Amino acid sequence: MDQEKTPKGGSPDDFEFFNQAMKKGMEVGRFYLDMMNTFSRSVNVAFDREPDREAQQEIQDEISQKSLKTYQEIIGKYLTMPQLGLGREALQKGMLSLDACNRLMISVGEFVIKFNIPFKEAMDALQRSMKEKKDIKSPRDLYDILVPILDERYDDYLKSPEGVQDVMDVIEAYLDYEDKLNGVREEWFKSQSLPSKKDMDEVYWNIHHLKKRMRQQTAIIREQEKIIEGLNKRVRAVEKSQSMPKKKRTTSVSGVAQKRGRKAS
Amino acid sequence: MDFSEILERIEDSKEFQGKMSQVMEVLSGDLDCDVATTPVDVVYTEDKMRLFHYRPMVDKKDVHPEPILIVYALINRYIMLDLEPGRSFVQNLLKNGLDVYLIDWGYPSGADRYLDLGDYVNGYIDNAVEFIMSDTGLEKINLMGICMGGTLNVIYTALHPEKVKNLITLATPTEFDIDDAVLFLWAKALDVDRVTDVMGNLPGDLANILYLLVVPVDTVNKYVQLIDGIENKKFVNTFLRMEKWIFDSPDMAGEAFRQYIREILQKNLLIKNELILEGEKVDLRHIRCPLLNVFGKNDYLAPPSSARPLSEVVGSKDVSTLGVDTGHVGIFVGSTSYKTIIPKIVKWVKDR
Secondary structure: OOOOOOOOOOOHHHHHHHHHHHHHHHHHHHHHHHHHHHHHHHHHOOOOOOOHHHHHHHHHHHHHHHHHHHHHHHHHHHOOOOOOOOOOOHHHHHHHHHHHHHHHHHHHHHHHHHHHHHHHHHHHHHHHHHHHHHOOOOOOOOHHHHHHHHHHHHHHHHHHHHHHEEEEEEEEEHHHHHHHHHHHHHHHHHHHHOOOOHHHHHHHHHHHHHHHHHHHHHHHHHHHHHHHHHHHHHHHHHHHOOOHHHHHHHHHHHHHHHHHHHHHH | OHHHHHHHHHHHHHHHHHHHHHHHHHHOOOOOOOOOOOEEEEEEEOOEEEEEEEEEOOHHHHHHOOOEEEOOOOOHHHHHHOOOOOOOHHHHHHHOOOOOOEEOOOOOOOHHHHOOOOHHHHHHHHHHHHHHHHHHHHOOEEEEEEEEHHHHHHHHHHHHHHHHHEEEEOOOOOOOOOOHHHHHHHHHHHOOOHHHHHOOOOOOHHHHHHHHOOOHHHHHHHHHHHOOOOOOHHHHHHHHHHHHHHOOOOOOOOHHHHHHHHHHHHHOOOOOOEEEOOOOEOOOOOOOOEEEEEEEEEOOOOOOOHHOHHHHHHOOOEEEEEEEOOOOHHHHHHHHHHHHHHHHHHHHHHHH
Protein backbone atom coordinates (compact mmCIF):
# COMPACT_ATOMS: atom_id res chain seq x y z
CA MET A 1 0.00 0.00 0.00
CA ASP A 2 1.42 3.33 -1.04
CA GLN A 3 0.87 5.77 1.80
CA GLU A 4 1.99 9.39 1.87
CA LYS A 5 4.75 9.81 4.45
CA THR A 6 4.92 12.80 6.74
CA PRO A 7 8.27 14.53 7.46
CA LYS A 8 8.72 12.45 10.64
CA GLY A 9 7.66 9.25 8.96
CA GLY A 10 4.11 8.70 10.41
CA SER A 11 1.06 8.17 8.19
CA PRO A 12 -1.68 10.91 7.98
CA ASP A 13 -4.15 8.30 9.36
CA ASP A 14 -2.23 8.22 12.66
CA PHE A 15 -2.56 11.98 12.96
CA GLU A 16 -6.21 11.82 11.98
CA PHE A 17 -6.83 9.67 15.04
CA PHE A 18 -5.02 12.12 17.30
CA ASN A 19 -6.80 15.01 15.64
CA GLN A 20 -10.13 13.42 16.33
CA ALA A 21 -9.16 12.71 19.93
CA MET A 22 -8.01 16.29 20.42
CA LYS A 23 -11.20 17.63 18.88
CA LYS A 24 -13.24 15.41 21.18
CA GLY A 25 -11.23 16.54 24.18
CA MET A 26 -11.74 20.19 23.22
CA GLU A 27 -15.45 19.60 22.77
CA VAL A 28 -15.77 17.95 26.17
CA GLY A 29 -13.74 20.77 27.70
CA ARG A 30 -16.08 23.32 26.11
CA PHE A 31 -19.11 21.53 27.53
CA TYR A 32 -17.47 21.43 30.94
CA LEU A 33 -16.51 25.11 30.87
CA ASP A 34 -19.95 26.06 29.66
CA MET A 35 -21.51 24.14 32.54
CA MET A 36 -19.13 25.65 35.10
CA ASN A 37 -19.85 29.14 33.76
CA THR A 38 -23.55 28.49 34.21
CA PHE A 39 -22.87 27.28 37.74
CA SER A 40 -20.92 30.43 38.60
CA ARG A 41 -23.65 32.62 37.08
CA SER A 42 -26.14 30.67 39.19
CA VAL A 43 -24.10 31.37 42.33
CA ASN A 44 -23.95 35.08 41.42
CA VAL A 45 -27.70 35.23 40.94
CA ALA A 46 -28.34 33.26 44.12
CA PHE A 47 -26.17 35.56 46.23
CA ASP A 48 -27.45 38.71 44.65
CA ARG A 49 -28.64 41.14 47.32
CA GLU A 50 -32.07 41.24 45.80
CA PRO A 51 -32.42 37.97 43.92
CA ASP A 52 -34.67 37.76 40.90
CA ARG A 53 -36.77 34.59 41.27
CA GLU A 54 -37.38 34.28 37.52
CA ALA A 55 -33.71 34.70 36.67
CA GLN A 56 -32.90 32.05 39.27
CA GLN A 57 -35.40 29.63 37.78
CA GLU A 58 -34.09 30.25 34.29
CA ILE A 59 -30.55 29.61 35.32
CA GLN A 60 -31.53 26.47 37.26
CA ASP A 61 -33.16 25.10 34.14
CA GLU A 62 -30.05 25.94 32.17
CA ILE A 63 -27.91 24.08 34.70
CA SER A 64 -30.18 21.04 34.39
CA GLN A 65 -29.88 20.99 30.62
CA LYS A 66 -26.15 21.63 30.56
CA SER A 67 -25.21 19.15 33.24
CA LEU A 68 -27.21 16.47 31.45
CA LYS A 69 -25.72 17.40 28.08
CA THR A 70 -22.20 17.34 29.49
CA TYR A 71 -22.82 14.00 31.15
CA GLN A 72 -24.27 12.61 27.93
CA GLU A 73 -21.25 13.75 25.91
CA ILE A 74 -18.59 12.61 28.35
CA ILE A 75 -20.04 9.38 29.72
CA GLY A 76 -23.72 8.80 28.92
CA LYS A 77 -23.49 8.02 25.25
CA TYR A 78 -20.84 5.34 25.84
CA LEU A 79 -22.97 3.62 28.45
CA THR A 80 -26.06 3.59 26.28
CA MET A 81 -24.38 2.38 23.09
CA PRO A 82 -25.19 -1.16 21.88
CA GLN A 83 -23.00 -3.92 23.34
CA LEU A 84 -21.49 -6.77 21.38
CA GLY A 85 -20.74 -10.46 21.87
CA LEU A 86 -21.99 -13.33 24.00
CA GLY A 87 -22.84 -11.32 27.11
CA ARG A 88 -24.37 -8.53 25.02
CA GLU A 89 -27.79 -8.47 26.67
CA ALA A 90 -26.57 -8.66 30.25
CA LEU A 91 -23.84 -6.12 29.60
CA GLN A 92 -26.27 -3.73 27.97
CA LYS A 93 -28.65 -3.96 30.92
CA GLY A 94 -25.76 -3.39 33.32
CA MET A 95 -24.59 -0.35 31.39
CA LEU A 96 -28.10 1.07 31.21
CA SER A 97 -28.55 0.71 34.96
CA LEU A 98 -25.20 2.45 35.51
CA ASP A 99 -26.35 5.23 33.22
CA ALA A 100 -29.66 5.52 35.12
CA CYS A 101 -27.72 5.60 38.40
CA ASN A 102 -25.58 8.50 37.12
CA ARG A 103 -28.67 10.35 35.93
CA LEU A 104 -30.26 9.82 39.35
CA MET A 105 -27.16 11.34 40.97
CA ILE A 106 -27.38 14.34 38.63
CA SER A 107 -31.08 14.70 39.39
CA VAL A 108 -30.51 14.52 43.16
CA GLY A 109 -27.66 17.02 42.82
CA GLU A 110 -29.89 19.46 40.95
CA PHE A 111 -32.61 19.00 43.53
CA VAL A 112 -30.18 19.75 46.34
CA ILE A 113 -29.14 22.96 44.55
CA LYS A 114 -32.77 24.01 44.09
CA PHE A 115 -33.59 22.98 47.64
CA ASN A 116 -30.93 25.39 48.86
CA ILE A 117 -32.62 28.43 47.33
CA PRO A 118 -35.31 28.75 50.04
CA PHE A 119 -32.53 28.30 52.61
CA LYS A 120 -30.54 31.14 51.07
CA GLU A 121 -33.67 33.30 50.93
CA ALA A 122 -34.37 32.51 54.59
CA MET A 123 -30.83 33.55 55.51
CA ASP A 124 -31.37 36.88 53.74
CA ALA A 125 -34.62 37.34 55.63
CA LEU A 126 -32.80 36.44 58.84
CA GLN A 127 -30.15 39.12 58.22
CA ARG A 128 -32.95 41.65 57.78
CA SER A 129 -34.61 40.49 61.01
CA MET A 130 -31.31 40.77 62.84
CA LYS A 131 -31.01 44.39 61.82
CA GLU A 132 -34.54 45.10 62.98
CA LYS A 133 -34.40 43.19 66.25
CA LYS A 134 -31.91 44.37 68.78
CA ASP A 135 -32.63 41.81 71.48
CA ILE A 136 -30.78 38.87 69.91
CA LYS A 137 -28.39 37.81 72.61
CA SER A 138 -27.57 34.19 71.93
CA PRO A 139 -27.37 31.71 69.06
CA ARG A 140 -30.57 30.20 70.44
CA ASP A 141 -32.45 33.49 69.89
CA LEU A 142 -31.21 33.50 66.34
CA TYR A 143 -32.28 29.91 65.81
CA ASP A 144 -35.75 30.64 67.15
CA ILE A 145 -36.13 33.45 64.62
CA LEU A 146 -34.77 31.32 61.78
CA VAL A 147 -37.06 28.29 62.22
CA PRO A 148 -40.39 29.97 61.32
CA ILE A 149 -38.74 31.83 58.42
CA LEU A 150 -37.36 28.57 57.04
CA ASP A 151 -40.70 26.87 57.57
CA GLU A 152 -42.51 29.49 55.55
CA ARG A 153 -39.97 29.54 52.70
CA TYR A 154 -39.91 25.76 52.34
CA ASP A 155 -43.68 25.51 52.52
CA ASP A 156 -43.95 28.07 49.71
CA TYR A 157 -41.33 26.29 47.63
CA LEU A 158 -42.69 22.76 48.09
CA LYS A 159 -46.25 23.85 47.25
CA SER A 160 -45.18 25.84 44.18
CA PRO A 161 -45.52 24.22 40.73
CA GLU A 162 -41.70 24.33 40.39
CA GLY A 163 -41.26 22.62 43.75
CA VAL A 164 -43.76 19.90 42.87
CA GLN A 165 -42.04 19.38 39.51
CA ASP A 166 -38.58 19.21 41.15
CA VAL A 167 -39.76 16.47 43.53
CA MET A 168 -41.40 14.59 40.64
CA ASP A 169 -38.18 14.82 38.58
CA VAL A 170 -36.19 13.13 41.35
CA ILE A 171 -38.86 10.44 41.78
CA GLU A 172 -38.89 9.80 38.04
CA ALA A 173 -35.09 9.50 37.96
CA TYR A 174 -35.27 7.08 40.90
CA LEU A 175 -37.96 4.98 39.22
CA ASP A 176 -35.95 4.89 36.01
CA TYR A 177 -32.94 3.65 37.97
CA GLU A 178 -35.02 0.98 39.74
CA ASP A 179 -36.54 -0.04 36.41
CA LYS A 180 -33.12 -0.51 34.82
CA LEU A 181 -31.86 -2.29 37.93
CA ASN A 182 -34.78 -4.71 37.65
CA GLY A 183 -33.40 -5.65 34.24
CA VAL A 184 -30.04 -6.49 35.81
CA ARG A 185 -31.72 -8.51 38.56
CA GLU A 186 -33.70 -10.46 35.96
CA GLU A 187 -30.45 -11.36 34.18
CA TRP A 188 -28.91 -12.51 37.44
CA PHE A 189 -31.95 -14.64 38.34
CA LYS A 190 -31.85 -16.13 34.87
CA SER A 191 -28.18 -17.04 35.25
CA GLN A 192 -28.95 -18.79 38.56
CA SER A 193 -32.02 -20.61 37.19
CA LEU A 194 -34.12 -18.81 39.77
CA PRO A 195 -37.64 -17.59 39.05
CA SER A 196 -37.52 -13.97 38.04
CA LYS A 197 -39.61 -11.14 39.52
CA LYS A 198 -41.93 -11.40 36.53
CA ASP A 199 -42.36 -15.15 37.11
CA MET A 200 -43.13 -14.57 40.77
CA ASP A 201 -45.54 -11.74 39.94
CA GLU A 202 -47.48 -14.17 37.77
CA VAL A 203 -47.65 -16.66 40.65
CA TYR A 204 -48.72 -13.93 43.07
CA TRP A 205 -51.36 -12.73 40.61
CA ASN A 206 -52.87 -16.21 40.35
CA ILE A 207 -52.78 -16.77 44.13
CA HIS A 208 -54.38 -13.38 44.66
CA HIS A 209 -57.21 -14.21 42.27
CA LEU A 210 -57.80 -17.58 43.88
CA LYS A 211 -57.93 -15.92 47.31
CA LYS A 212 -60.28 -13.25 46.04
CA ARG A 213 -62.64 -15.86 44.60
CA MET A 214 -62.40 -17.87 47.80
CA ARG A 215 -63.23 -14.76 49.85
CA GLN A 216 -66.21 -13.97 47.65
CA GLN A 217 -67.41 -17.56 47.89
CA THR A 218 -66.97 -17.47 51.68
CA ALA A 219 -69.02 -14.27 51.83
CA ILE A 220 -71.77 -15.92 49.74
CA ILE A 221 -71.69 -18.99 52.00
CA ARG A 222 -71.88 -16.72 55.05
CA GLU A 223 -74.93 -14.97 53.59
CA GLN A 224 -76.51 -18.30 52.67
CA GLU A 225 -75.91 -19.57 56.19
CA LYS A 226 -77.66 -16.50 57.57
CA ILE A 227 -80.60 -17.07 55.21
CA ILE A 228 -80.69 -20.76 56.17
CA GLU A 229 -80.59 -19.82 59.83
CA GLY A 230 -83.48 -17.40 59.29
CA LEU A 231 -85.45 -20.04 57.41
CA ASN A 232 -84.72 -22.59 60.12
CA LYS A 233 -86.08 -20.19 62.71
CA ARG A 234 -89.26 -19.82 60.70
CA VAL A 235 -89.54 -23.58 60.23
CA ARG A 236 -89.10 -24.07 63.96
CA ALA A 237 -91.77 -21.45 64.64
CA VAL A 238 -94.19 -23.16 62.21
CA GLU A 239 -93.41 -26.55 63.76
CA LYS A 240 -94.00 -25.12 67.20
CA SER A 241 -97.33 -23.64 66.15
CA GLN A 242 -98.33 -26.96 64.56
CA SER A 243 -97.35 -28.96 67.64
CA MET A 244 -99.95 -27.07 69.74
CA PRO A 245 -103.17 -27.43 67.67
CA LYS A 246 -105.04 -29.41 70.38
CA LYS A 247 -104.50 -26.76 72.98
CA LYS A 248 -105.63 -24.09 70.57
CA ARG A 249 -108.74 -26.03 69.52
CA THR A 250 -109.61 -26.70 73.12
CA THR A 251 -109.19 -23.07 73.95
CA SER A 252 -111.19 -21.95 70.97
CA VAL A 253 -113.92 -24.55 71.55
CA SER A 254 -114.18 -23.60 75.18
CA GLY A 255 -114.13 -19.98 74.09
CA VAL A 256 -117.04 -20.61 71.76
CA ALA A 257 -118.90 -22.52 74.49
CA GLN A 258 -118.31 -19.67 76.86
CA LYS A 259 -119.58 -17.18 74.29
CA ARG A 260 -122.61 -19.38 73.65
CA GLY A 261 -123.16 -19.67 77.41
CA ARG A 262 -123.03 -15.87 77.71
CA LYS A 263 -125.52 -15.49 74.86
CA ALA A 264 -127.82 -18.12 76.36
CA SER A 265 -127.79 -16.40 79.72
CA MET B 1 -24.48 40.76 67.77
CA ASP B 2 -23.69 39.98 64.15
CA PHE B 3 -23.83 36.67 62.32
CA SER B 4 -20.13 35.76 62.48
CA GLU B 5 -20.03 36.55 66.17
CA ILE B 6 -22.92 34.17 66.73
CA LEU B 7 -21.22 31.39 64.79
CA GLU B 8 -18.06 31.91 66.86
CA ARG B 9 -20.09 31.72 70.01
CA ILE B 10 -21.64 28.44 68.91
CA GLU B 11 -18.20 26.96 68.23
CA ASP B 12 -16.69 28.20 71.45
CA SER B 13 -19.71 27.55 73.58
CA LYS B 14 -18.84 25.21 76.40
CA GLU B 15 -22.51 24.77 76.98
CA PHE B 16 -22.99 23.42 73.45
CA GLN B 17 -20.04 21.05 73.74
CA GLY B 18 -21.29 19.92 77.12
CA LYS B 19 -24.72 19.20 75.65
CA MET B 20 -23.25 17.13 72.85
CA SER B 21 -21.28 14.94 75.22
CA GLN B 22 -24.39 14.63 77.38
CA VAL B 23 -26.35 13.45 74.33
CA MET B 24 -23.83 10.71 73.71
CA GLU B 25 -23.88 9.72 77.36
CA VAL B 26 -27.66 9.55 77.58
CA LEU B 27 -28.16 7.71 74.28
CA SER B 28 -25.55 5.11 75.17
CA GLY B 29 -27.01 4.67 78.65
CA ASP B 30 -29.98 2.80 80.03
CA LEU B 31 -33.12 3.72 78.08
CA ASP B 32 -36.66 2.46 78.13
CA CYS B 33 -38.15 2.86 74.69
CA ASP B 34 -40.32 -0.24 74.22
CA VAL B 35 -43.54 0.38 72.34
CA ALA B 36 -46.91 -1.38 72.10
CA THR B 37 -46.69 -2.97 75.56
CA THR B 38 -50.41 -3.07 76.43
CA PRO B 39 -51.49 -6.71 76.98
CA VAL B 40 -53.30 -8.03 73.94
CA ASP B 41 -54.62 -11.29 72.50
CA VAL B 42 -54.38 -12.12 68.81
CA VAL B 43 -57.88 -13.43 68.17
CA TYR B 44 -57.98 -13.70 64.39
CA THR B 45 -55.38 -13.79 61.62
CA GLU B 46 -55.63 -13.74 57.86
CA ASP B 47 -52.54 -13.58 55.64
CA LYS B 48 -50.39 -10.90 57.29
CA MET B 49 -53.31 -9.19 59.03
CA ARG B 50 -53.80 -9.78 62.75
CA LEU B 51 -56.80 -8.81 64.82
CA PHE B 52 -55.90 -7.78 68.35
CA HIS B 53 -58.27 -7.82 71.29
CA TYR B 54 -56.96 -5.69 74.15
CA ARG B 55 -57.45 -7.04 77.65
CA PRO B 56 -59.81 -4.86 79.70
CA MET B 57 -58.33 -2.46 82.23
CA VAL B 58 -61.52 -2.07 84.27
CA ASP B 59 -63.84 -4.60 85.91
CA LYS B 60 -65.70 -6.70 83.35
CA LYS B 61 -69.02 -5.34 84.54
CA ASP B 62 -67.83 -1.81 83.74
CA VAL B 63 -66.80 -2.62 80.17
CA HIS B 64 -69.06 -1.04 77.55
CA PRO B 65 -70.97 -3.90 75.87
CA GLU B 66 -70.45 -2.74 72.30
CA PRO B 67 -66.84 -3.18 71.21
CA ILE B 68 -64.89 -0.76 69.05
CA LEU B 69 -62.72 -1.86 66.14
CA ILE B 70 -59.78 0.44 65.33
CA VAL B 71 -58.55 0.37 61.74
CA TYR B 72 -55.16 1.96 61.29
CA ALA B 73 -53.66 3.36 58.06
CA LEU B 74 -51.80 1.18 55.60
CA ILE B 75 -48.78 3.48 56.00
CA ASN B 76 -46.79 3.32 59.25
CA ARG B 77 -47.95 1.11 62.09
CA TYR B 78 -50.51 1.09 64.86
CA ILE B 79 -47.80 1.38 67.55
CA MET B 80 -48.39 5.14 67.61
CA LEU B 81 -51.68 4.33 69.37
CA ASP B 82 -49.85 2.44 72.08
CA LEU B 83 -46.68 4.46 72.37
CA GLU B 84 -45.94 4.14 76.05
CA PRO B 85 -47.71 3.31 79.29
CA GLY B 86 -49.59 6.38 80.48
CA ARG B 87 -49.31 8.04 77.08
CA SER B 88 -51.16 5.34 75.18
CA PHE B 89 -54.29 6.18 73.22
CA VAL B 90 -55.48 2.57 73.43
CA GLN B 91 -54.83 2.35 77.18
CA ASN B 92 -56.86 5.49 77.74
CA LEU B 93 -59.79 3.99 75.85
CA LEU B 94 -59.48 0.80 77.91
CA LYS B 95 -59.28 2.70 81.20
CA ASN B 96 -62.47 4.50 80.20
CA GLY B 97 -64.23 1.16 79.84
CA LEU B 98 -64.23 0.56 76.10
CA ASP B 99 -63.75 -2.92 74.66
CA VAL B 100 -61.04 -2.40 72.02
CA TYR B 101 -60.13 -4.47 68.98
CA LEU B 102 -57.45 -3.32 66.53
CA ILE B 103 -56.26 -4.43 63.10
CA ASP B 104 -52.51 -4.75 62.60
CA TRP B 105 -51.80 -4.90 58.87
CA GLY B 106 -48.31 -6.32 59.28
CA TYR B 107 -45.62 -5.90 56.64
CA PRO B 108 -46.85 -6.55 53.09
CA SER B 109 -44.30 -8.22 50.82
CA GLY B 110 -44.08 -8.85 47.09
CA ALA B 111 -46.70 -11.57 47.52
CA ASP B 112 -49.22 -8.89 48.51
CA ARG B 113 -48.66 -6.49 45.63
CA TYR B 114 -52.01 -7.31 44.02
CA LEU B 115 -54.08 -6.65 47.14
CA ASP B 116 -56.50 -3.88 46.25
CA LEU B 117 -58.81 -1.70 48.32
CA GLY B 118 -61.60 -4.25 47.79
CA ASP B 119 -59.48 -6.90 49.50
CA TYR B 120 -58.86 -4.59 52.43
CA VAL B 121 -62.44 -3.33 52.80
CA ASN B 122 -64.59 -6.30 51.77
CA GLY B 123 -61.98 -8.83 52.84
CA TYR B 124 -59.88 -8.10 55.88
CA ILE B 125 -62.04 -5.44 57.54
CA ASP B 126 -65.28 -7.30 56.85
CA ASN B 127 -63.83 -10.57 58.15
CA ALA B 128 -62.62 -8.81 61.29
CA VAL B 129 -66.06 -7.25 61.81
CA GLU B 130 -67.77 -10.62 61.23
CA PHE B 131 -65.39 -12.25 63.70
CA ILE B 132 -66.16 -9.67 66.40
CA MET B 133 -69.89 -9.94 65.71
CA SER B 134 -69.85 -13.71 66.07
CA ASP B 135 -67.54 -13.48 69.10
CA THR B 136 -69.79 -11.03 70.93
CA GLY B 137 -73.15 -12.10 69.53
CA LEU B 138 -73.85 -8.54 68.40
CA GLU B 139 -75.31 -7.51 65.07
CA LYS B 140 -73.43 -4.22 64.86
CA ILE B 141 -70.15 -2.86 66.20
CA ASN B 142 -68.43 0.52 66.51
CA LEU B 143 -65.75 1.42 63.97
CA MET B 144 -62.90 3.84 64.49
CA GLY B 145 -60.56 4.77 61.62
CA ILE B 146 -57.22 6.49 61.85
CA CYS B 147 -56.04 8.61 58.92
CA MET B 148 -56.17 6.42 55.80
CA GLY B 149 -57.73 3.70 57.97
CA GLY B 150 -60.59 6.15 58.44
CA THR B 151 -61.01 6.43 54.69
CA LEU B 152 -61.17 2.63 54.50
CA ASN B 153 -63.77 2.62 57.29
CA VAL B 154 -65.85 5.26 55.52
CA ILE B 155 -65.90 3.05 52.41
CA TYR B 156 -66.72 0.00 54.53
CA THR B 157 -69.60 1.73 56.30
CA ALA B 158 -71.03 2.94 52.99
CA LEU B 159 -70.93 -0.62 51.64
CA HIS B 160 -71.97 -2.49 54.81
CA PRO B 161 -74.10 -0.01 56.80
CA GLU B 162 -76.01 -2.80 58.50
CA LYS B 163 -72.90 -3.89 60.44
CA VAL B 164 -71.81 -0.51 61.84
CA LYS B 165 -73.33 0.96 64.98
CA ASN B 166 -71.24 4.14 65.20
CA LEU B 167 -68.45 5.48 62.99
CA ILE B 168 -65.55 7.53 64.33
CA THR B 169 -63.04 9.05 61.95
CA LEU B 170 -59.81 10.55 63.28
CA ALA B 171 -57.63 12.73 61.01
CA THR B 172 -59.30 11.15 58.02
CA PRO B 173 -58.89 12.77 54.62
CA THR B 174 -61.85 12.41 52.25
CA GLU B 175 -61.83 15.60 50.16
CA PHE B 176 -58.77 15.81 47.95
CA ASP B 177 -59.51 18.77 45.68
CA ILE B 178 -57.63 21.14 47.95
CA ASP B 179 -54.39 23.02 47.54
CA ASP B 180 -53.15 23.41 51.12
CA ALA B 181 -51.65 19.94 51.52
CA VAL B 182 -48.20 19.48 50.00
CA LEU B 183 -48.48 15.72 50.02
CA PHE B 184 -51.73 15.78 48.01
CA LEU B 185 -50.14 18.13 45.46
CA TRP B 186 -47.28 15.69 45.01
CA ALA B 187 -49.59 12.70 44.86
CA LYS B 188 -51.63 14.40 42.14
CA ALA B 189 -48.53 14.93 40.01
CA LEU B 190 -47.29 11.37 40.58
CA ASP B 191 -47.32 8.81 37.77
CA VAL B 192 -48.77 6.15 40.05
CA ASP B 193 -48.87 3.45 37.36
CA ARG B 194 -45.15 3.83 36.84
CA VAL B 195 -44.49 3.57 40.59
CA THR B 196 -46.43 0.33 40.96
CA ASP B 197 -45.24 -1.15 37.68
CA VAL B 198 -41.60 -0.60 38.60
CA MET B 199 -41.64 -1.06 42.37
CA GLY B 200 -44.55 -3.48 42.89
CA ASN B 201 -45.42 -2.20 46.34
CA LEU B 202 -44.87 1.37 47.46
CA PRO B 203 -41.63 1.12 49.47
CA GLY B 204 -42.18 2.34 53.02
CA ASP B 205 -38.85 4.15 52.98
CA LEU B 206 -39.80 6.10 49.87
CA ALA B 207 -43.09 7.12 51.48
CA ASN B 208 -41.19 8.09 54.61
CA ILE B 209 -38.69 10.26 52.74
CA LEU B 210 -41.59 12.11 51.13
CA TYR B 211 -43.32 12.55 54.50
CA LEU B 212 -40.13 14.01 55.97
CA LEU B 213 -39.59 16.22 52.94
CA VAL B 214 -43.00 17.81 53.43
CA VAL B 215 -41.70 19.42 56.63
CA PRO B 216 -37.91 19.64 56.18
CA VAL B 217 -37.45 22.15 58.98
CA ASP B 218 -39.37 20.07 61.52
CA THR B 219 -37.36 17.04 60.48
CA VAL B 220 -34.16 18.80 61.56
CA ASN B 221 -35.65 20.87 64.36
CA LYS B 222 -36.83 17.86 66.33
CA TYR B 223 -33.21 16.76 66.82
CA VAL B 224 -32.37 20.23 68.13
CA GLN B 225 -35.24 19.77 70.58
CA LEU B 226 -33.77 16.41 71.57
CA ILE B 227 -30.49 18.14 72.42
CA ASP B 228 -32.40 20.79 74.34
CA GLY B 229 -34.32 18.25 76.39
CA ILE B 230 -31.57 15.67 76.81
CA GLU B 231 -31.55 16.09 80.57
CA ASN B 232 -35.16 14.97 80.81
CA LYS B 233 -35.04 11.19 80.61
CA LYS B 234 -38.80 10.84 80.17
CA PHE B 235 -38.70 13.19 77.20
CA VAL B 236 -35.78 11.27 75.67
CA ASN B 237 -37.63 7.95 76.05
CA THR B 238 -40.75 9.40 74.42
CA PHE B 239 -38.63 10.90 71.64
CA LEU B 240 -37.01 7.54 70.92
CA ARG B 241 -40.39 5.80 70.91
CA MET B 242 -41.67 8.36 68.40
CA GLU B 243 -38.55 7.79 66.34
CA LYS B 244 -39.31 4.06 66.34
CA TRP B 245 -42.83 4.71 65.10
CA ILE B 246 -41.81 7.22 62.41
CA PHE B 247 -39.22 4.94 60.85
CA ASP B 248 -41.23 1.75 61.15
CA SER B 249 -42.77 1.98 57.71
CA PRO B 250 -44.19 -1.12 56.07
CA ASP B 251 -44.47 -1.15 52.29
CA MET B 252 -47.95 -0.53 50.95
CA ALA B 253 -49.58 -3.11 48.67
CA GLY B 254 -49.12 -1.90 45.10
CA GLU B 255 -52.67 -2.20 43.77
CA ALA B 256 -54.18 -0.65 46.88
CA PHE B 257 -51.74 2.24 46.52
CA ARG B 258 -52.55 2.64 42.82
CA GLN B 259 -56.30 2.64 43.48
CA TYR B 260 -56.05 4.98 46.45
CA ILE B 261 -53.91 7.54 44.65
CA ARG B 262 -55.59 7.39 41.24
CA GLU B 263 -59.24 7.04 42.18
CA ILE B 264 -59.59 8.53 45.62
CA LEU B 265 -56.86 11.16 45.58
CA GLN B 266 -56.30 12.19 41.96
CA LYS B 267 -59.89 11.81 40.72
CA ASN B 268 -61.47 12.54 44.12
CA LEU B 269 -64.15 9.92 43.45
CA LEU B 270 -64.96 9.02 47.07
CA ILE B 271 -66.45 12.33 48.13
CA LYS B 272 -68.29 12.59 44.80
CA ASN B 273 -69.99 9.22 45.46
CA GLU B 274 -68.48 7.89 42.24
CA LEU B 275 -66.01 5.37 43.59
CA ILE B 276 -66.62 1.81 42.44
CA LEU B 277 -65.21 -0.98 44.58
CA GLU B 278 -65.47 -4.58 43.37
CA GLY B 279 -68.38 -3.58 41.15
CA GLU B 280 -70.28 -1.75 43.90
CA LYS B 281 -70.77 1.98 44.02
CA VAL B 282 -69.58 3.61 47.24
CA ASP B 283 -72.32 6.08 48.12
CA LEU B 284 -71.55 8.03 51.28
CA ARG B 285 -75.24 8.86 51.68
CA HIS B 286 -75.65 5.21 52.73
CA ILE B 287 -73.78 6.03 55.94
CA ARG B 288 -76.74 6.58 58.26
CA CYS B 289 -75.18 5.57 61.56
CA PRO B 290 -73.96 8.28 63.96
CA LEU B 291 -70.65 9.82 62.86
CA LEU B 292 -67.98 11.49 64.98
CA ASN B 293 -65.49 13.27 62.73
CA VAL B 294 -62.35 14.44 64.58
CA PHE B 295 -59.54 16.41 62.93
CA GLY B 296 -56.58 18.53 63.95
CA LYS B 297 -56.78 22.19 63.00
CA ASN B 298 -53.00 22.23 62.45
CA ASP B 299 -52.81 18.90 60.65
CA TYR B 300 -50.70 19.22 57.49
CA LEU B 301 -51.18 15.60 56.38
CA ALA B 302 -54.98 15.50 56.61
CA PRO B 303 -55.81 19.22 56.83
CA PRO B 304 -59.24 20.38 58.02
CA SER B 305 -60.18 21.24 54.42
CA SER B 306 -59.79 17.55 53.62
CA ALA B 307 -61.23 15.99 56.78
CA ARG B 308 -64.19 18.26 57.59
CA PRO B 309 -66.30 17.79 54.40
CA LEU B 310 -67.14 14.17 55.32
CA SER B 311 -69.57 15.47 57.93
CA GLU B 312 -71.60 17.18 55.23
CA VAL B 313 -71.90 14.37 52.73
CA VAL B 314 -72.95 11.36 54.82
CA GLY B 315 -76.61 10.37 55.08
CA SER B 316 -76.54 10.33 58.88
CA LYS B 317 -78.64 12.77 60.89
CA ASP B 318 -76.45 12.34 63.97
CA VAL B 319 -73.14 13.93 62.97
CA SER B 320 -70.63 15.43 65.41
CA THR B 321 -67.62 17.31 64.08
CA LEU B 322 -64.72 18.05 66.38
CA GLY B 323 -61.85 20.28 65.26
CA VAL B 324 -59.03 20.27 67.81
CA ASP B 325 -56.11 22.68 68.21
CA THR B 326 -53.45 20.13 67.40
CA GLY B 327 -51.62 18.43 64.55
CA HIS B 328 -51.84 14.98 62.98
CA VAL B 329 -49.99 13.11 65.72
CA GLY B 330 -51.35 15.32 68.50
CA ILE B 331 -54.76 13.69 68.10
CA PHE B 332 -53.32 10.41 69.38
CA VAL B 333 -50.37 11.43 71.53
CA GLY B 334 -50.11 14.28 74.00
CA SER B 335 -52.14 16.14 76.55
CA THR B 336 -54.81 17.38 74.08
CA SER B 337 -55.49 13.79 73.16
CA TYR B 338 -55.79 12.49 76.72
CA LYS B 339 -57.55 15.46 78.25
CA THR B 340 -59.89 16.51 75.44
CA ILE B 341 -60.25 14.04 72.59
CA ILE B 342 -60.40 10.65 74.31
CA PRO B 343 -62.96 11.65 76.98
CA LYS B 344 -65.17 13.10 74.22
CA ILE B 345 -64.88 9.95 72.10
CA VAL B 346 -65.71 7.72 75.07
CA LYS B 347 -68.70 9.83 76.09
CA TRP B 348 -69.93 10.00 72.50
CA VAL B 349 -69.76 6.21 72.13
CA LYS B 350 -71.39 5.50 75.49
CA ASP B 351 -74.18 7.99 74.82
CA ARG B 352 -75.12 6.04 71.72
